[in-house]
Amino acid sequence: MNSAAGTPEKKTLKLATRIIHAGAEPDPGTGAIMTPIYQTSTYVQTAPGQHKGYEYARSQNPTRKALEDALAILENGKHGLAFGSGVAATDAVIKLLSPGDEVIAANDMYGGTYRLFTKVFEKFGIKFIYVDTTNVDNVSAAITPATKLVWIETPTNPLMNITDIAAISSISKAAGAILCVDNTFASPYLQNPLDLGADIVMHSATKYLGGHSDVIQGALVMNDATLKDQLYFIQKSCGAVPGPMDCFLVLRGIKTLHVRMQRHCENGALIAHFLRNHPKVERVYWPGFEDNAGYAIAKKQMRDFGGMISFTLKDDSLEAAHKVLSSTTIFALAESLGGVESLINHPASMTHASIPREERIKNGLTDGLIRLSVGIEDAEDLITDLEQAIG
Ligand SMILES: *Cc1c(COP(=O)(O)O)cnc(C)c1O
DSSP states (O other): OOGGGSOOOOTTSOHHHHHHHTTOOOOTTTOOSSOOOOOOSBOOOSBTTBOSSOSBTTTOOHHHHHHHHHHHHHTTOSEEEEESSHHHHHHHHHTTOOTTOEEEEESSOOHHHHHIIIIIIGGGTOEEEEEOTTSHHHHHHHOOTTEEEEEEESSOTTTOOOOOHHHHHHHHHHHTOEEEEEOTTTHHHHOOGGGGTOSEEEEETTTTTTOSSOOOOEEEEESOHHHHHHHHHHHHHHOOOOOHHHHHHHHHHHTTHHHHHHHHHHHHHHHHHHHHTOTTEEEEEOTTSTTSTTHHHHHHHOSSOOSEEEEEESSOSHHHHHHHHTTOSSSEEOSOOOSSSOEEEOTTTTTTTTSOHHHHHHTTOOTTOEEEEOOSSOHHHHHHHHHHHHO
């Protein structure tokens, strides 16, 4: 093959070049520059057991393989695995565990992760201990001989709390536990947890990796070959694999990750400052403010601060929040995030409704909290939209 067209996996290449070429080998059959959508369930063998590495599409699919290679390259990892959704990827990680094992998890994280842990896996005898991971001492204090996994999210959803990945990695390693980081909010453009000592990176590829609000998908990336074999076995045995069309969409989305993220970050910074200076706004949650509790760590482990922002109004009532949520015309009222279009969301009644109210409020997720996924539209239009909605 023409080496110039091969996959440039070398870390010496800059991020933008790696993103465009990640996993992109010309199709061996035709030379097609884009990996075709291999819409097939099985592969013909020349003799029993003689095949080209592909037997049955739950186990292997060339479009999925191209995506999994791309995911690994983006996260500076050796192995990537794609799943039918972000929660399916999380589900696979928990299936590494056995009854009696303990997981230390962040107390402020995606509601669906909390629901999976408490409503599905607790009954199989896995114990989840929720702590505020922004203070690493809380994680040290929760470690027991049964701790097998530490699960963190940074920045968190929806309060944008920042956890020190390198510090948590040292604690997990000393305890012999696996550290998995949900890197969905940052995307591989802003943060690479494996470089900071994490064992597994998890993504809801539905969000920034896909980037166009047209696909549900999840991903895991790791370096350790044994861990990869175990997780591949779970992927194949439990079967939560994405279809080839969805893999194609995420592969295509990844090609513009860096340009999209640059604009998400620029627009995010402008909107965070606009909100902060607005007389009706009480508090803005965005890690890019120098007086934000997580600023120093965010600065150390992230390349920029992203386009996710939460805020409360001085009138922190449900009614006041509802008025803003139903008055925007460019920001669409919807769950999800990370697409090119701006979204506005009410965590208490939408994305985080599965967390009991008292649990939510204890962790700072009030009834009036509003979350924005700032898109890549014109920043002035977005600010004008928020201005008229806040009134
Ligand atoms: C959306 C999301 C998930 C779940 O991913 P799905 O693709 O919806 O299954 C997990 N973690 C975070 C931070 C998310 O935003």
